[in-house]
Amino acid sequence: MADSPTSLDAHQLSAYFALMEVAGLLRHSVEQQLRDDGELSYVQFQLLARLGLNSPTGSERMTDLADGVVYSRSGLTYQAGLLEKAGLVVRAPSADDERSVTVTITDAGRSRIAQVIPGHVEVLREQLFAALSDDQTHALTDLLTPVRDHMRAAPPRSAGARRRL
Amino acid sequence: MADSPTSLDAHQLSAYFALMEVAGLLRHSVEQQLRDDGELSYVQFQLLARLGLNSPTGSERMTDLADGVVYSRSGLTYQAGLLEKAGLVVRAPSADDERSVTVTITDAGRSRIAQVIPGHVEVLREQLFAALSDDQTHALTDLLTPVRDHMRAAPPRSAGARRRL
């Protein structure tokens, strides 16, 4: 196999920059909307959405939540603390494993999501989907889903390899 | 024209989540690499890269830099201050407009970029392009470029419209 070249080609650079800029701008818009409409940061929204939509019981362990959101443990503890203080989630020791903490979304948490969704959808439609047809949206998903799976599987890049100038 | 529905369809949700997660994971990896290899945050890297690569003279006005990086003015002042303190850029009043400040990358700034590029490229290749063929990379660019243009053009979402629960 050939050596990896030291630089990327033009297409790759374009894809990288476009991806980062689109996501950055979108995140900026979305954070503002969530803050304005529901006093939530994007991370808090992610946590609530994950509990409220992904999880059938509305509960998940701290560790599983942290894995899903990239965070450090302490960062998640901090955010969970804020959400709990706001009454949007509850924390309780897990039944099976006394070390674990189970986080559960409350009714207030669910209604907070509901409160925020319409504006959220509006932002997405204006900023993102206004420029994408249905077919293009489908194509985008098909391109990015394998990338996401690859990234999730990839070694968390815990240094060691790179590291060198 | 039909009313906008209150929710997005499944494809749209998938595209949104995939986009945000891919970009989030990638940014996380990239920030760590930049920090490890060159003591730079992603924003600082963006600023240096813009000056060093995009600009022929290596100079840009503060305002133009701010526009390209989303930031508030004060945020840019802060970052430019850090870069200047590190000797990577210089600030000087603009020749034509006394109100403006021109930021110029230094040799140290250019070599800092050079120092960081190899590891950066490696991360991109491992995390992003390992899961994309050349054709797919091209397709991704074609999808995202119009989105970026649309977002750049779109009203900075200065509230007013949304605003309602």
Add this chain to the structure above:
DNA sequence: TATTGTTATACTCTATAACTATA
């Protein structure tokens, strides 16, 4: 001994508002 989670702490980043100076 390894895992789960919290705490304490320190730091980085971002935004708002008030202010200066030039156009």
Add this chain to the structure above:
DNA sequence: TATAGTTATAGAGTATAACAATA
């Protein structure tokens, strides 16, 4: 009066390391 930039300041977010408790 509007624009360019800085400053002061305050708040949010993140990560690291030390710690306690359970497996």
